[in-house]
Amino acid sequence: MTAESTEPIAPDGTADPPLRPLPERAALLLDRVDAPPRLVAHLRAVHEVAATLVEWVRLRCPGLEFDAEAVLFGAATHDIGKAVHVAELSGPGAEHEEAGRELLLRHGVEPGLARFAATHSSWTVPGTGVEDLLVSLADKIWKGKRVPELEDLVVARLAGADGREAWEWFMELDEALTGIGDGADRRLAYQMSHPLTRR
Template sequence: MTADDTPSIATDDTADPPLRPLPRRATVLLERVDAPPRLVAHLRAVHDVAAQLVAWVRERCPRLEFDAEAVLFGAATHDIGKARHPAELSGPGARHEAAGRELLLAHGVPAELARFAGTHASWTAPGTGVEDLLVSLADKVWKNKRVPELEDLVVTRLAGADGRPAWQWFMELDETLTALGEGADHRLAYQMSHSLTRR
């Protein structure tokens, strides 16, 4: 097994940055679609940030009901369509979104989990749930990108769940996202250390 094997990238211990392993189900799917190493590394970085967000929401707003496992699976697979559109790994493009959803459905993933491949880039669509917002947020903050509109939507959900004023939630979320953003350089370096193509 080489350093560019999917299971190795998805699950081996990492020191800088320390990243949680991807869920086994996601790792198997990434192997099946022959995901490029850089894609697997990216998904692992986003999944780790999503896990930190999930833990924070559970601790700070236990009244907010959401499916944490769906968030983690969504973060671990949201860009899987880039296995079919690898140019979008290093450049702009949205073809991977529909392709990712179709790919997941074709591999037996239920629609409620496959949706994240499309919703991670369109958080204002009707029916967007807390899970979609958290996956989208993780996909931005992993590289220290801040999107006020997205953050406002998350704040609205948090405030609606426990009744505290939105401004308090804004301050708490801002502090958390700032702290998460501080690890962005290490996560970006980790992702870029992996090749764009399978060897």
């Protein structure tokens, strides 16, 4: 790939649904691993939701320290292992998780960023960081799926950062996630409009 051809997979934002471009490094990696279009569409949808969550947390809870760039990169690459385990794009399976982490490491991604490929479905593991929780939450709410256990963990982090009661944070987060979930049908339709294989 030449320097002139940056971001060939996801060069621009989209209007319907509104999705911002993937981080350049993530887009280049997806191109290198020959990621299927449907996978890229999924990652763009999750990345958009993660960006919305990052903005919301920064605005509502500035005392919560986290690495926003890591969240965005993690959301943009969390399912990259499905470029190897393509059947998991349209069916169940978890082989893509560790495969994705290993794939990212082989392509020079730092372990701290590669981890999201393996942790996005394991938010109860001891030592799970705020960044991991936000990537996991984005990976659920992009399609309108609510996971109370995961949301409770996010609420606990928010409450711990500013001292407000957990119930207050629950109400605020619930409102935010409901709003994000309202765009789920458009995001799902966008993902499904892309083929499972690259031509």
